[in-house]
Amino acid sequence: MGNDKDKKLSLNQQIDDLKKKGVRFEIMSEAQARTFLEYNTYYFKLKSYLKAFDSGNIDFAYLRELSTLDYHFRKTIISMALDIEHLLKVKLIRDVMYDDTEDGYQIVSVFFKHHADIKDGLKKNARNSAVEGITPDDPDNMSVWNLTELLQLREFMELYYTYYTLKGDPGNQLRTVELCTQSLRYLRNAAAHNACLLSTLKDEDLEKVNEAVYDAVDDLGLYSTKVLDKKMYCRTMHDFVSMIYLFCMLTDDEALSKMRGFTLSAISDKLHDRFVYHRDYFKCSSFLASNYEFITKLIDHLKENNFSF
Numbered sequence: 398m399g400n401d402k403d404k405k406l407s408l409n410q411q412i413d414d415l416k417k418k419g420v421r422f423e424i425m426s427e428a429q430a431r432t433f434l435e436y437n438t439y440y441f442k443l444k445s446y447l448k449a450f451d452s453g454n455i456d457f458a459y460l461r462e463l464s465t466l467d468y469h470f471r472k473t474i475i476s477m478a479l480d481i482e483h484l485l486k487v488k489l490i491r492d493v494m495y496d497d498t499e500d501g502y503q504i505v506s507v508f509f510k511h512h513a514d515i516k517d518g519l520k521k522n523a524r525n526s527a528v529e530g531i532t533p534d535d536p537d538n539m540s541v542w543n544l545t546e547l548l549q550l551r552e553f554m555e556l557y558y559t560y561y562t563l564k565g566d567p568g569n570q571l572r573t574v575e576l577c578t579q580s581l582r583y584l585r586n587a588a589a590h591n592a593c594l595l596s597t598l599k600d601e602d603l604e605k606v607n608e609a610v611y612d613a614v615d616d617l618g619l620y621s622t623k624v625l626d627k628k629m630y631c632r633t634m635h636d637f638v639s640m641i642y643l644f645c646m647l648t649d650d651e652a653l654s655k656m657r658g659f660t661l662s663a664i665s666d667k668l669h670d671r672f673v674y675h676r677d678y679f680k681c682s683s684f685l686a687s688n689y690e691f692i693t694k695l696i697d698h699l700k701e702n703n704f705s706f
Contacts, residue, residue: 411440418444419453420460430457438464445593450682459678463685466672467595471588473664477640478585480660482553484647485578486545489557493541496564501540508544508559509536515552550585554578570646573609577643580607580636594633598688601630610635610642613706619694628691638695645699645706657704665696 406414408431412422415430422430434440446463447455493499509516516536536544541556548556554575561571587594606629615625628634641661648657672689679685699705 406440408434414440415444415457418447419455420447421454421456424456424458425461430461433457433461437461442591442593446596448599449596449685451684452681454681456678458675459681462675462678463595464593467593469667469671470594471591473667474584474588474594474637474640477644477660478581478588480656481578481581481640481644481647482550484644484653485557485574486553488647489560490542490545492564493560499564501542502538504541504556504560504563505539505544506537507563508556511559512552512555515548515555519547550578550582573607573646574643576607577610577639577646580639581643584633584636584640595685597633598631599684600632601627603630603632603635606630606635607639610639613642614638614695617695617698617706619698620691624687624691628688631688634688634691637692641695641699642706645704649705654703661696661699661704665700668693668696 411434412427412430416422425433434443443460443464446460446467449463450459493501493504519536541560544556545553558571558575584594611625611629614620614629615622620628629638644660645657648654648660668689679689
């Protein structure tokens, strides 16, 4: 039926397997570990955090703590992703409002000419979605502010690119927004599916970074080129920093300064409080410590400089 790695393990067998991997049960007892594995997580997920540590001298409590911090990281990502999506929609509608050459319907007509599949999808799901009440029977008579409420993020970004490609790209920001939203979608989807993200901070798996974001961080003068390369070529860190950069870009207005300050201060508070509650657990993980130092230094610098790059 398969090799040993494919076999279903009982709770006791899971504990025994962890012991073979060098995991101790001193801070947390075996009984407490069994309860955690039964009700709070599952073995395949938890053991993925083992690769986050440099040595085999690991207590089960370290794995539990890292899985808990990963939960907080995912919640932060999802919250910021929702804010960014909202801000992008507000920006588009605001720019349409001030655009004397656009009535709010022309752009929808142009959009559907290039994205007939999206229009067909709206027709198909018109009576089978959470936004049924604002879905018109005929998408061709839809306004851009109506359409914006109906599109998924990927679809909305196609509308966003259509408008700014047609009407112009003030500040030449469209390509940066495109790359940053790709990062956002990757991290948001991973977080929504409860992926183990903190255990991936060891991976330097990107072939190409977002140059605008890389240069903006580099210009802050916080890191050596060696450190910046090591962290920014890790997809999880690169994409999280890209989300922060995009959020700061979209809130770079006095009217949004409170929102920017509140959101990034909350991240700072979490980094300086919950993420260091068991700092001693991670003495045997140099890469977790270095990644914590990297992102904390960035957030602290932004906080000291009105949350601006």
